[in-house]
Structures are given as C-alpha cells and as structure tokens.
Amino acid sequence: MEENSFYNKVGKINGWNFDHLQVTTEGIAKEISQEVYQLCSPTDIVLDIGTGGGERLLNLADSVLLAVGIDLSQEMIKKAQNNCTIQNVRFAEMPADNLLFPDQFFDVITCRHAPFFAKEVERVLKQGGTFLTQQVSEGDKINLKQAFGRGQAFEIADGTLKERYRSAVEDAGFDQIQVHDIEEVEYYQRPEDLIFLLKHTPIIPNFGEQEDDWIILEKFITEHQTEQGIKTNTKKFLIVARK
Template identity: 55%
Template sequence: MDKVEYKNFYDKVGKLNGWDFSKLQVVSEGEQWDFYSEVTQRCKKSDLLLDIGTGGGEKLLAFTDSAILLVGIDHTNGMIQTANANLQKAMKQNVRFLLMDAEKIEFPSSFFNVVSCRHSSFYAKEVAKVLKKDGVFLTQQVSDNDKFNIKQAFGRGQQFRPEQGTLKEKYLSELAEAGFTDIQSFEYDATEYYKTYEDLVFLLKYTPIVPNFGEFDNDFRILQKFIEENQTEQGIQTNSKRFMIIAKR
C-alpha cells in the first residue's frame, strides 16, 4: 500500500471498528513491556499528554487519570469519529480527539510534557516542536518481520523484507537530528497464539499486515492452509515483533 491507500484503509477501519482489538482471543508469550504503562509511568497528574495516531481512542481513554489533559490526534475522519463516540460513552472531561496530521501538529511550541505514538507514523521535528524542554517522547512500532510466518504464507505483507531494523534505525536517526537526547531503544519478538480461525480473519481484515486481505481469490485458501500448518495446543502460532523508543527533549 502507498500512503494514500493506507489512509483510505485506516479511514474505513476507523468507521467500522476503530482500533479496538479487545475481542480477539489471543495469548502472547515473551512481551517485555506494556506500552501505555510505560507512558503513564512518565506522566504526572499536572501534565499535558499528546497521543499521535490515537485511532479510536481506546487506549487513551483507559488512563485518563494520569494527566490533567490528554489529546489524541489521528489523520483520518473515520478514526476520529469513532474516538469521539467512545469519548461520549466514557464521559471523560479531560480528553480531546482532533483530526490532525502528524506531519503538521497544530499546537503551540513547547505545549506538551509527554508525547506518545503507538503503531503510527511520527515526524521527529514535529514532536520536538510541541514537546516541552525535558519532556519525554515514547513510541512503540511494529518491527520488520512481525507476523513473519503469515507474510511468508501469503507472499506479501507490511514491512515484509529481509533487512532487519530499517524502520528503527530511521527513527533513531531522525530523533537525534531533531535534538532529542538520552535516546533508548528496546525490542522483543514474542510468540502469539490465536484461538480460532475467526480471530485471525478479524486481525487480517482490520490491520494492514497482509495488504488487501480477502480481495484475492485464494486468500482464504492460503489462510486455511496456514492454520493447518501452524496449529498448536495453545492455538494458531505466529509472532509479535515490536520495538520501543524513549527519548528526552
């Protein structure tokens, strides 16, 4: 998918589901951190927090007590519509969701104490612009060859390439160029077990792991064969590969 195709995809998913995968029956072994726990540990009650690529706001709404004001931005109407619907249900007064592109963050300079970004693109210079001195930026991203056996089965996939660490090194370099200090990176490759065929279909339908999943005639045949070859007692096995970067302004 190119940039326009990704935006259209996320807009469609945003209207249908937001970024809510809580219904999935999946067990993970080997995760080394919970991203939003890492974020909340670095927040004070008096802080202002910006969440880039907030999706349907599901994660942000789960820790509203961590900061005085939490702002989630996303670049698609569909996600922001779902986020505001979720906000209305949650009845939280200190959260705002805004349609905004990460390439141009329209807030005053040095406005936020903490900026987070999970599984979404960010631009280091824009983050640096709106982050206060001594503020902290945290991001978790999908690593190269996440869900590797699924992508092998389909012969296509998000970041499906032999080079390892390409995206992480790109972000580390950009953060350093933008003036961030004390830049730390972490990575894990956990094992995941999905309980049912339906769980995998939901995952592939609402993520770009396998671009345009279901639009090719043999996609479901490939998926069925994949399940047969990767079925274990714990469930259908794949991997979850992630990296996290924490940097100070």
C-alpha cells in the first residue's frame, strides 16, 4: 500500500518520464527497450506490466499490431491515457497477479522496474513468445544509500532479487532463460537532477522528510562531484525468457 501510494503521487506529477534529466553514463549494457525493438514484429500483440506513464510503450507502438499497458497505480494509468493519441495502444489499471486477458494472448510481454508474477505471465503468453523483464538490483545507487544509511533494498544481499525472479521464471515453465547484469557509472549534471530522481523514485524512502536529509545530500554532492557530474552508479539486471 505504501508503494502504491508513492506511485500514485508520482503519477499525478510526472508519470514515469525522466527524459528531461541531464545525466550521462559510462559503460555499454543491454537495455530492455533495445531488446524489445529488435524482437517485435508488426503482427505482434505486446503487454507491458507496470507501464507507468506509458512513455516507452508509446514509442514501441509503430512497431507492433497492438500494445497494451497495465499498472496498479490509478494515477499512472491516468497519466498514460492522457499521453496516448495512438490508435493501437490501450492502458488499463490492473494488478500483475490477476491479468484479465485470455490464455496465450500476447506475443511479447515486458516488465520494467515493476513486480510481476511469472505464472500469470506464462499463462497469457503465446507458445513461442518471449518475456523480458528489467529490474533494479540491490547494489543500485549504493553510494547514495550508504550516505543516507537507508535505501531501497539497502540491507538485502546484492543478487537476491535476480535469483528470486530467475527461479520464479524457471518454475513457471519458461526455458531458454538468459540473465544479463547491467552496470554503469552515472553522472548527474546538476543538483536539481539528483534531487528530482530522489523525489520521484523510492531509492531513498521518504527523501526530504527526515531532518538531516538535505544536509546529507549537500555533503554527498560535495564528496562525489567530478568534472563529469555528480557520480553514482546504476545496477540492474535483464531476464529474457522464451516459452
């Protein structure tokens, strides 16, 4: 409930679009959007679980027959529907553990930085279809979490979520499962870019509400300021599974 409340708040303000942030990265890594573009064909029906404001799904629309985005957050879906002017895209408020679609309906299912339930994904995916999920690892933004002494999955061993989701996908009956780690150095160009990130993601829970948060952030910026920007890291993983 706390998480859903957070995403409803973000949905009202921003959807899930961080494109205006000034941030550069070092490193070459697989990204789910690149994988999906290469995979999809004009006859495919695609489902995006945890679609947020729908920005990435809308970018995919020209490449597929039908694109459907779902999210548990009512405000995120409102934002997605307001963003949508494309005929072959639909958005709906729906929980990931009870997908209201027929069996074997989708050719491709994606899930980016959101919970999913592997058995439901397997049920609504066509035989021969592909499921792709990109998730945030426990080691993401680790220097920020260490500075604040708290954070998203801060005290959980790195790799725990990856193994849990890989195992769930395997148990659901998928084969040809590939797992890719995604690690990059990030440089936020301005303090306001970093502040926006912290305000609109759960990296540091309730950022700004604790008395020392702004003092800690100011010290963090001073200690991690480089010529390229304010330095932190991104750590994610990508699972690609074929039914």
